[in-house]
Amino acid sequence: MRTFLLATAALLIAAPAIAQSIDPSTVAVLVDQGTSHSEVMTTAEYLADVIGPRMTNSPAMREAEKWTQEKFTGWGLTDVHKEGFDFGRGWWIEKSSVRMVAPRPVQLTAIPIAWTPATNGPVTAPVIVAPLRSPGDFAQWKGKLAGKIVLTSAPGTGSEPKEAAFQRLSDEDLAKLDVYEEPTWDPGKLDQSLARAKFEGQLAKFLAEEGAVAYVTRSRSDGKLIHGEGYLHHVGETPKVPGIEMAAEDYRRLVRLAWTGKVPTLEIDSNVHFDDSDTKAYNILADIKGRDPKAGYVMAGAHLDSWVAGDGAADNGAGSAVVMEAARIIAASGIKPKRTIRFALWAGEEQSLYGSIAYIEQHLAKRPAWDHVPSADEFYYSWATRFPITPLAGHKELTAYFNLDNGSGKIRGIYAENNMAAVPIFREWLAPFASMGASTVAIQKTEGTDHQFMQAVGIPAFQFIQDPLDYESRVHHTQLDTFDHLKAADMRQAAIILAAFLLDAANADKPLPRLPIPTQPAVTDPFAAPKGE
Amino acid sequence: MRTFLLATAALLIAAPAIAQSIDPSTVAVLVDQGTSHSEVMTTAEYLADVIGPRMTNSPAMREAEKWTQEKFTGWGLTDVHKEGFDFGRGWWIEKSSVRMVAPRPVQLTAIPIAWTPATNGPVTAPVIVAPLRSPGDFAQWKGKLAGKIVLTSAPGTGSEPKEAAFQRLSDEDLAKLDVYEEPTWDPGKLDQSLARAKFEGQLAKFLAEEGAVAYVTRSRSDGKLIHGEGYLHHVGETPKVPGIEMAAEDYRRLVRLAWTGKVPTLEIDSNVHFDDSDTKAYNILADIKGRDPKAGYVMAGAHLDSWVAGDGAADNGAGSAVVMEAARIIAASGIKPKRTIRFALWAGEEQSLYGSIAYIEQHLAKRPAWDHVPSADEFYYSWATRFPITPLAGHKELTAYFNLDNGSGKIRGIYAENNMAAVPIFREWLAPFASMGASTVAIQKTEGTDHQFMQAVGIPAFQFIQDPLDYESRVHHTQLDTFDHLKAADMRQAAIILAAFLLDAANADKPLPRLPIPTQPAVTDPFAAPKGE
Structure with missing residues (x-):
């Protein structure tokens, strides 16, 4: 503890010469x-x-x-x-409503999945519980989805939130953040994201070919929270079947009713709109000279x-x-x-930090070009692995x-x-x-x-x-x-x-110190066992 | 601590003769x-x-x-x-939808207030923020509510939940429950409930006379939780103006927009139904002889x-x-x-423990009769203050x-x-x-x-x-x-x-010990200062 205090004091004494802090009156x-x-x-x-x-x-x-x-x-x-x-x-929601109309009327908490199409007025159809996690699941459901609203998620179970929803950081919390960790790189995340993005397209195609009326996914949170995230924003990749994300409680009620033989009928009215007027997104920039x-x-x-x-x-x-x-x-x-x-003020962050990456590529540094149009996830998880970096x-x-x-x-x-x-x-x-x-x-x-x-x-x-x-x-x-x-x-x-x-x-007199421009994704350890051993 | 342990041991030894616990094999x-x-x-x-x-x-x-x-x-x-x-x-919801249609479209989280009437199809009208807490507030808004959707609650502020949503009782929590407290009786609760019930009727009448299209109250919880509770279930007391309870976040957005001059327009479709086929409610009873x-x-x-x-x-x-x-x-x-x-299995509990009170009055004991039809709150807060009790x-x-x-x-x-x-x-x-x-x-x-x-x-x-x-x-x-x-x-x-x-x-050989039949609501303290001093 004493050592630490001495070190801190030394830094504080040494700092002004480096830091050139602004004037106290400022x-x-x-x-x-x-x-x-x-x-x-x-x-x-x-x-x-x-x-x-x-x-x-x-x-x-x-x-x-x-x-x-x-x-x-x-x-x-x-x-x-x-x-x-x-x-x-672009894509936006004008109006959306999802109801169970049989076996009894219930207003459901649900939201259209981004970049899925409208229903063009209310559509009414029975649900089918068909959890679809990988292309291997398609065979089981082939020929069974026509005219149905397909519940594609597993039902899962509810949460038991044991932490307070509202938190401020304690001194102890803050201290835990100040521990150096060597940079690591997990290629598994990229592999997973590639598989996920590929499956997203395959699923959209499968549901369309099978004649599904709509598909419904379960929210990843309970407490009736919904998100509505979707990633197929590239023109030409837009799915043909309307997608809905539903509150976990409502989703699981549908599954239980279906599993006990009382197959629910839903009425979905997803009045959403695409906007193709300009496929460019824009960052906003402003200077104080x-x-x-x-x-x-x-x-x-x-x-x-x-x-x-x-x-x-x-x-x-x-x-x-x-x-x-x-x-x-x-x-x-x-x-x-x-x-x-x-x-x-960046655009496209929610899809894959597209706006700040565009700024980097326009002003700061280039990475090797893509040979295909990557999915949002592929873009995000592999952008920083593309070497060499060429500074502008x-x-x-x-x-x-x-x-x-x-x-x-x-x-x-x-x-x-x-x-x-x-x-x-x-x-x-x-x-x-x-x-x-x-x-x-x-x-x-x-x-x-x-x-x-x-x-x-x-x-x-x-x-x-x-x-x-x-x-x-x-x-x-x-x-x-x-x-x-x-x-x-x-x-x-x-x-x-x-x-x-x-x-x-x-x-500041001197610019902030810079780290070297990276030449590889992370620290390598020549004697580490290969992954999986 | 020792004294306590000894006392407990004494009780445990003495207990079997009193308690006649069931056979262990049972x-x-x-x-x-x-x-x-x-x-x-x-x-x-x-x-x-x-x-x-x-x-x-x-x-x-x-x-x-x-x-x-x-x-x-x-x-x-x-x-x-x-x-x-x-x-x-009776009253039930077939379908309900509340949307902001201007200045921009938003699907709002809201629920019809129980025992308020339907809108008979979607109604569209601008909102007016008119917090109405007592009859003294009516004068300010007289002549201003016609054709409007009236926001009758104050906006309030959001919560900062600092306790976990999911809890189990610790030994410490349990120990706190085992402390004797003298019974007390707060006549203020009855007075408040009488005032609240009276105001509920007055507000319904005021809104109808002023020609309000609908009224909206704010949920008492945030996190988009809604309740939809309403208490005017007596035939003849049914309000004429449809009521909606809205999620706090949505309600406050409406208030902010109205207060900054961008008065929202809402579309409300409250498709609810009354059921007058039988005004009797029923408790369900079943015996093992x-x-x-x-x-x-x-x-x-x-x-x-x-x-x-x-x-x-x-x-x-x-x-x-x-x-x-x-x-x-x-x-x-x-x-x-x-x-x-x-x-x-009791009915009418949510309004005022009506079902269990009906059982008491039919089978166990009478209290003095009412000289008027009490509101649900008046019934609940004053029933146990009506003396004498006549056992059946x-x-x-x-x-x-x-x-x-x-x-x-x-x-x-x-x-x-x-x-x-x-x-x-x-x-x-x-x-x-x-x-x-x-x-x-x-x-x-x-x-x-x-x-x-x-x-x-x-x-x-x-x-x-x-x-x-x-x-x-x-x-x-x-x-x-x-x-x-x-x-x-x-x-x-x-x-x-x-x-x-x-x-x-x-x-058990002997029935459980009984407390004396009460003759007054609570302990009286002859030398206590009168309330409010």
């Missing part, structure tokens, strides 16, 4: 702007309530692209524009797109609103940073990227993403914010959102540690992702700290 | 019948899935009345019959009726199925008890009543309901079941279900301590009250222990 200006003059909840409310769920390339996402650019421009940011990339079809055009730039980003079961409030209206608010705070404070500060001219210009995408919980610190040399610098930058609950620098490497693949091409790209709240337990991708589940004081705090980090990074 | 028979031959989950599944929600006097409740009698008869019980009492109208007709009888009961948001599985399909299973176990075991064992001939014949109505959690013990002399007897009866998790006898007095008013007229009436599971946290009266949330092993255990307790009580 912190006060940011806090004032971010509290008394905050607009973050107004921004989040507009995104969640007025615009609503923002599936990439849906009309609502187009509205969000337009509205966010207007906001950035209104706050005085420059070079506000959108950058397009190939994505596919730096004083030194040769010093490069720093960037904050969050994805603006969402799923559709809720309003895309915590995922990721919250992160988008915080990034926008950091831009507003800095612009309103009138501070002129040394480096340019760029704000990015812009690679060295981006000196730091900060991402926000873990709900609306306050910032408790930052993940250093295995960049040990950045740790003492971040400690210095966090120092003013300990009283706001943010004081942890954790070495851990994190995945799953838009900093991930920047980091994978050697950009110093980070995300913050946030209090979990009820994000993972009940809000993430479900119909509970509404403005109600956002915490205003948390989001104000996050915007202030993000603004400070951007100014710290923009004004 | 326990083994009950356990075998209740495990290897259990039918409790088949019974519960039929009630929840096939029959579904059983609002008193609805067609589904009529089906349940018929089916449960058939089951009792099939298991060999005798004198199976129904006993009617005045209740009011005792050897000694002069020894009186013991009884177990659970309410068969339910609310309508879910399937009435945990509340109280579970209790009904356990009571029915205890009957089946005893009947199948071929044991002939000394006293008759009666099984009761049947009062002394009922020597023990056991109730089940706290979800599907296993039995962890029994509440002695301030009947201290029963404590050592119950300890003896519980002794064989410690390894099944049931060993606590807690002195606490409990309320809220059908043993309550039997006890209030001096009948030895009890309910069991049950593991809470997710009953209170998310299942009780919500759309999550489905078969999925029942625990099979727990229900098998409960049926075995209930069967054993019934046999213990039926075969």
Whole structure:
């Protein structure tokens, strides 16, 4: 313990020379702007309530692209524009209703699966329980699905939630995050994703050939939570049979009734729409110009797109609103940073981080081209395994990227993403914010959102540690992702700290230390036993 | 601690002479019948899935009345019959859908409020936020509600659930229940309920006079849980304006949009039905005849009726199925008890314990008659304050009543309901079941279900301590009250222990000790300061 304290003290003494933290009076200006003059909840409310769920390339996402650019421009940011990339079809829900009409009437909790077609008015048919997990299951059901609503999931069993739905991180929780782990690479995930993506297409084809009326999957959560996620957004891959995700409780009731001989009849009205008006998706970019055009730039980003079961409030209206608010705070404070500060709102994150990858490929680095159109999962799980990486001219210009995408919980610190040399610098930058609950620098490497693949091409790209709240337990991708589940004081705090980090990074004498550009997916151990032994 | 241990030992030694616990070989028979031959989950599944929600006097409740009698008869019980009492109208939901159609389309989570009328097809109208809490609020909104869908609740704020949704009782939890508390009586609850019931009628009248299209209340829980409870079931009191209860998240979105000038338009289709074919409700009764007709009888009961948001599985399909299973176990075991064992499935519990009160008034004791038709709340909160109690001939014949109505959690013990002399007897009866998790006898007095008013007229009436599971946290009266949330092993255990307790009580040499028949609502303290000082 003493050793640790001495080491920390040494870093704190050494840090100022490296970190070039912003002026203390600047912190006060940011806090004032971010509290008394905050607009973050107004921004989040507009995104969640007025615009609503923002599936990439849906009309609502187009509205969000337009509205966010207007906001950035209104706050005085420059070079506000959108950058397009190939994505596919948009899709949105106008109306949907699923009822059991026999053996008794029940209104069911269900949602159309994204990018499956409409029913063209209500359709009524009996269900058949046909769990389909792999092509090997098809033979058993061939010739039996015509005219039926096919329940394709296994029924499963209910949950016994033994953790509180709403959580804040304790000191103990935070300490656990600060343990270095060697990077590993599990090729099994890629194999699984390839098999899953292939099966998704095979299943869609099988159901269409067999003449199924619709198919129904079971939600992976209980408590009547539904998600409605689907991945066949490429034009030409659109399935022919309407798909519905149903609340686990409702799904299992159907299965029990069918299994006891009282086969239910459902009425499904899935009034959904495709939008092929523009198959390009767009990232939104806006700058606060730096004083030194040769010093490069720093960037904050969050994805603006969402799923559709809720309003895309915590995922990721919250992160988008915080990034926008950091831009507003800095612009309103009138501070002129040394480096340019760029704000990015990504599209296509929910499918496969498509927006941030498009930015990488347009500005930062290339990886080998695909010889086929990959599925979303294949794209996600194999993108970072494609070597060599060829840096573009812009690679060295981006000196730091900060991402926000873990709900609306306050910032408790930052993940250093295995960049040990950045740790003492971040400690210095966090120092003013300990009283706001943010004081942890954790070495851990994190995945799953838009900093991930920047980091994978050697950009110093980070995300913050946030209090979990009820994000993972009940809000993430479900119909509970509404403005109600956002915490205003948390989001104000996050915007202030993000603004400070951007100014710290923009004004630092030296850019943040960089990790070498990777040449392979992970650590190799020449004497390790082969997998499976 | 030692004193306590000595006292317990003394009770255990003294107990057999009082308790006359059943033969150990009988326990083994009950356990075998209740495990290897259990039918409790088949019974519960039929009630929840096939029959579904059983609002008193609805067609589904009529089906349940018929089916449960058939089951009792099939298991060999005798004198199976129904006993009617005045209740009011039945009501049920055929179909319901609530959507926001402007400023953007959203499918809302909502349910018709019980005993409010249908919309007669979809109605579309703008909302108005008019929180109405008392008649004093009417003036502000007079002349403004015509043609509107009126949001009558305050928006409130979201929850931060800091306890796990699923719980089992720890030893510490159980110990806390075994602390004697003097009976108290809070006349404020009656006053509040009178005011609330009166206001419910006034509000219905005000909304009708003002020409409101429909009214919407906010769910008291978040997480998109809905209940749909309503209390105006008396014929002639039925409101004229359709009522909807809406998920808190959806309700608050409407309020925010309205408050920021983007007044939403809703489309409501509430296709509900009244049933006036028979305004009597019915309790179901079935007996296992005792050897000694002069020894009186013991009884177990659970309410068969339910609310309508879910399937009435945990509340109280579970209790009904356990009571029915205890009957089946005893009947199948071929044991002939000394006293008759009666099984009761009550109606009208959800409105005001109407069914068990009807049984009391028909068989056990009278209280002074009403001079008016009371509201459900007034009935519930004042019934036990009406003195004197006049015992009927049947009062002394009922020597023990056991109730089940706290979800599907296993039995962890029994509440002695301030009947201290029963404590050592119950300890003896519980002794064989410690390894099944049931060993606590807690002195606490409990309320809220059908043993309550039997006890209030001096009948030895009890309910069991049950593991809470997710009953209170998310299942009780919500759309999550489905078969999925029942625990099979727990229900098998409960049926075995209930069967054993019934046999213990039926075969005991002496009837259970009785408390004196009450003559006033609670303990009086002559020197206490008047309320409010």
